[in-house]
Amino acid sequence: MFGFSMSKEQKMVSKEVSKLVKGLVMDSAHEMDENKEIPENIIQKAWELGASVSLVPEEYGGHGMEDSPIESIIILEEMAYGDMAFAVAATSPSLFINPLVTMGTEEQKKTYLPLYCKDSYTPCTLALNEPHFGADVMALKTTAEKKGDSFVINGAKCFVPMGDKAGHMLVAASLDGVNNLFIVAGDNPGLTVSEREKNIGCYALPSFEIEFKDCLVPSKDRLGGDTGCDYARFIQKTRVGMAAMAAGIARASYEFAKGYAKERVQFGEPIANRQSIAFMLAEMSYEVDSIRLLAQKAASELAAGKDVSRSSYLAKMYAGEMSMKVADYGVQIMGGHGYIREYPVERYYRNARGIALLEGMAIV
Amino acid sequence: MINIDTPEKIVKMKAGLNNLAKGMLRPISRKYDEAEHEYPKELDVFRGMSIMGRKPKKNGDEAGKSKAKDNGEFKVGQNLGTVVSVEEMCWGDAALLLSLPNAGLGNAAISAVATDEQLEKFGNKWASMAITEPASGSDSGSIQASAELDGDEWVLNGEKIFVTCADRCDVAVVWARVKGVEGSSAIKSFIVEKGTPGFKLEHLEHKLGIRASDTGTFVLNNCRIPKANLLGGDSEKKKKTEGFKGVMKTFDNTRPMVAAMAIGVARAAIDFTREQMEEAGISIDYSANPNNVSSLLKEFYMMEANLEAMRLLTWRAAWMADNEEENTLEASMSKAKAGRYGTLITQKCCELLGPMGYSRKFLAEKWMRDSKIMDIFEGTGQIQHLIIARNILKLTRNELK
Known part of the structure; x- marks a missing residue:
């Protein structure tokens, strides 16, 4: 039924994640960013929410729940509200698990899912983005070539979250001009993981470049088997996920700046009482909602089994532009204090930059 | 539950209305942009249709209310239905939508807060909304038009500008300040019928856009209207619609x-x-x-x-x-x-x-x-x-x- 408000269950999910994020993540986000590390217990606590394995059939170690893109975006927004590095690290196994559940062959599911649906967080990931000018996940430069009973993968990937520790990863590569995903073991001798990347944002997130040189992958590890997978829809699902994360970052910046503006006194009264500041906050408030609504629209269409090429594309594009704008306003409202790392808005500003530039950091 | 996938009912509704907009409004869009203020007679067929605001039904009549839920099946609520319709019609032509008979802003106000008696009497009239004054724009709390009760009649005085449908409307919902009452609670709205002595359409404006819409100025000069024309009736009884x-x-x-x-x-x-x-x-x-x-x-x-x-x-x-x-x-x-x-x-x-x-x-x-x-x-x-x-x-x- 058409509607804009959360159901009781959805509210519960949102509350549960929010509780974890507010209790465990937000207070340590600054420290995590400075130390460039996310404590294992935080990731583990997030893992125990079970979001990444909820749709995995019980026989493979999951919860066998119905696929719910709306619940996914609720969770992703709340997590990214806490910290984007944390959100990507905690949910990166979904980037591997979700496509496997929805597009893998029975054999692939049986072989790989149980490895990553354990009680403890076990890294697995997605190698999608490419480190060259004009990179486009729909026009991959990484190639796969059929050779005997194997595929040979050549190319380079970047921004692979948890790329160093992942037991397996999905690697996006073009096979005879058609985009495909391949299941590749982290210890495959054909791949080389770089030193950890240094990026503008998400300092705490371990991400890596990975080079594939004549990397041999058994034929059976082409996702979906001989016919491949619905790569376009997979990308669309990641776009919706990233839009949801953008809503989280933007909301975090908006709320922090709002609280600051109410407290900060200049010329004898809180700066929130000035139209120039108040109107910026007003704009931030409806842009946060707009980002979320566009993500919800695409997620609703996904849930209805509809084509989401347009809605997911527009959602991510809007999210990229507007989360950047909102995060910019957040820094601007706080003035000099916004520029100081002691306050979180500069981190939101750096992290938001990734939404428009990266692909495949989250999936619904 | 969050589900904002456009329901089939709305898809169909949009398609139907879009045809209407394409067939009826687009062809005359330029014509009435050029012929500013001329009544688009082609729109007469819309008389009696409810595009903006609810159809004149009595308060408490469930069918007239905008409940969206019923038996678990999705129903397009009145407000949602209206914004969907308005989008399609304005895709055709916004100024012509504003020129639709009986679809003035005043009609929306009457639909929302009128008493049953007022709905009966004015529900089928074309109603404009007269708020703005030469010295009172966004700050509508500062309006100076006055209303004074004299026996069984209100006496209205003042000037109202930028009134949409000023020429074509049958009645105007006029905002005025009740004399002797302090603050914003003094501001009430009154239904004034065209032809009432002391109620005059002064002139029509020439505008940047929406030229087909007749925007005008009213002058109220000791204009006397029945006591019962206070919109929403006696405010003591109707708290929700208070002034x-x-x-x-x-x-x-x-x-x-x-x-x-x-x-x-x-x-x-x-x-x-x-x-x-x-x-x-x-x-x-x-x-x-x-x-x-x-x-x-x-x-x-x-x-x-x-x-x-x-x-x-x-x-x-x-x-x-x-x-x-x-x-x-x-x-x-x-x-x-x-x-x-x-x-x-x-x-x-x-x-x-x-x-x-x-x-x-x-x-x-x-x-x-x-x-x-x-x-x-x-x-x-x-x-x-x-x-x-x-x-x-x-x-x-x-x-x-």
């Missing part, structure tokens, strides 16, 4: 309508631009990295995304009203976003269209002129931001002026 607050409340419903108008006009411009792009062989493909596409395409995609955001904010505000949820904040959000971005989108479309955007051979330039009003009337964009800001910052009107 100034009551009429301000109607804005929670009408602001999303104006947002929907902005959406309709902006979409018209986007659709025309898309047609021209496709004709020029530019393919629209929702998959390539937006950083790799041409500037033209990127601007186009961003306009589409903004249009989607405008619509979702508007549908949310309307849906909340249908579900009897407080929506003052969301209504203003929809109007703020849609008013501003409608203006920006129509400007951008003209820019992208080049010569076709400047020529009056095409409607794009008209849409750019028409859309500007959506960021002005029913509360300027700045006023919407003020309302949003007070709401989110929990500041009073004295703290945030």
Whole structure:
């Protein structure tokens, strides 16, 4: 039924994640960013929410729940509200698990899912983005070539979250001009993981470049088997996920700046009482909602089994532009204090930059 | 449950209304832009149809209420239905929508707060809304038009400007300050019938856009109306519709309508631009990295995304009203976003269209002129931001002026 408000269950999910994020993540986000590390217990606590394995059939170690893109975006927004590095690290196994559940062959599911649906967080990931000018996940430069009973993968990937520790990863590569995903073991001798990347944002997130040189992958590890997978829809699902994360970052910046503006006194009264500041906050408030609504629209269409090429594309594009704008306003409202790392808005500003530039950091 | 996939019922409704807009409004769009103030007689067929505001039904009559839920099956609530209709009609022509018989803003106010007796008497009349005065614009609490009870009659005095449908309406809902009462609770609205002695249409305005709409000035000079014409009746009995607050409340419903108008006009411009792009062989493909596409395409995609955001904010505000949820904040959000971005989108479309955007051979330039009003009337964009800001910052009107 058409509607804009959360159901009781959805509210519960949102509350549960929010509780974890507010209790465990937000207070340590600054420290995590400075130390460039996310404590294992935080990731583990997030893992125990079970979001990444909820749709995995019980026989493979999951919860066998119905696929719910709306619940996914609720969770992703709340997590990214806490910290984007944390959100990507905690949910990166979904980037591997979700496509496997929805597009893998029975054999692939049986072989790989149980490895990553354990009680403890076990890294697995997605190698999608490419480190060259004009990179486009729909026009991959990484190639796969059929050779005997194997595929040979050549190319380079970047921004692979948890790329160093992942037991397996999905690697996006073009096979005879058609985009495909391949299941590749982290210890495959054909791949080389770089030193950890240094990026503008998400300092705490371990991400890596990975080079594939004549990397041999058994034929059976082409996702979906001989016919491949619905790569376009997979990308669309990641776009919706990233839009949801953008809503989280933007909301975090908006709320922090709002609280600051109410407290900060200049010329004898809180700066929130000035139209120039108040109107910026007003704009931030409806842009946060707009980002979320566009993500919800695409997620609703996904849930209805509809084509989401347009809605997911527009959602991510809007999210990229507007989360950047909102995060910019957040820094601007706080003035000099916004520029100081002691306050979180500069981190939101750096992290938001990734939404428009990266692909495949989250999936619904 | 959150599910904002457009329901089949709305898809069908949109398609039907779009046909109507395409068949009835578009063909005469330019004609009445040129023939400013002339009554579009082609619109007479719409008399009796309810596009804006509920049909005149008595209060307490369930069928007239806007409940969206019934037996678990989705029903298009009245507010949502209205914003969907308004978008389609304005895709046809916004000024002509404003010229639809019996669909004035006053009709919306009457639908929202009139007593049963008033609905009976005025529900089928064409009603304009007279608020603005030469010295009172956004600050509608400062209006000076006066009302004084003299026996069984109200005596009204003052000047009202920028009244939509001033020429064509049968009655006007006039805002005035009751003499002897202090503060904003003194402001009430009154139903004044055309032809009442002392009630005069002074002149019609010449405007940037929405030229088919007859915007005019009324002068009230010792205009006497029956006591029973106080809109909403005796305020002691009807707390919810009390005076100034009551009429301000109607804005929670009408602001999303104006947002929907902005959406309709902006979409018209986007659709025309898309047609021209496709004709020029530019393919629209929702998959390539937006950083790799041409500037033209990127601007186009961003306009589409903004249009989607405008619509979702508007549908949310309307849906909340249908579900009897407080929506003052969301209504203003929809109007703020849609008013501003409608203006920006129509400007951008003209820019992208080049010569076709400047020529009056095409409607794009008209849409750019028409859309500007959506960021002005029913509360300027700045006023919407003020309302949003007070709401989110929990500041009073004295703290945030």
